[in-house]
Amino acid sequence: MRFTSEQHLDGGVLERGFTLGEIPGILWTPASASPSEPVPLVLLGHPPLGLRRMHPRLVARARRCAADGFAAATIELPGSGDRPRWAALEQARADLRRAMEAGEPVGEEIVDALVLPLVDKSVPEWRAALDALLALPGIGGPVGYSGGVISIGVRLAVVEPRIVAAGLFAGSLVPRSVFEEARRVTIPLHVLLQWDDEGNDRQASLDLFDAFGSREKTLHANMGGHTGVPRFAGEDAAGFFARHLRQPQAGPGGR
Incomplete structure (x- = not known):
């Protein structure tokens, strides 16, 4: 990991750009972080729209994490932002747009081509970033994952034991195989x-929630479209992470 930029935000939050190999990322740390008192970490997922475009929303989420005493970090997804173009992914996105503009059902072939390669490539990158982030002074875990592509969150929740809690945004473009993975999430x-997300199949989202194997899982459903998330929803999510990242964590058997 190599830091490429640094700026101080209000409230003592330090924002640093970094690269991990050729992968760009951003790390935010609160003023309370120190080698003697390392803080928990929240990985900020996001849609594949590019870090530059998503930066204002990511900063807002990171500020809330810092206010709660957590560091926050994110990385650029494959094929997005300043990363090399990914022809297969761009073709899958074009196929999705054509189907939606024509009012046609989005078939499993399109969903699989759009999501599964992204999950397969990005999850190892998130784990490599986590290795590097937890090696930094002042960051010690536990770790949470928040938002982004829900299928990436599902895979990370299954394979990454350092992630102890996850906040996910329901979406219906979920491959059938991810439903099977969801049963292994604990x-x-x-x-x-x-509830009224114009690009989301509500029943598919409910089915995925039902599939999760976690003993503790909470569904927060709000009226409104995709961009109509109420402000208090962020407060609820912050409370969730405060509960699970501040308390003593159980061993592997407690996952």
């Missing part, structure tokens, strides 16, 4: 669903 979950 960490606490906080799932946000916009």
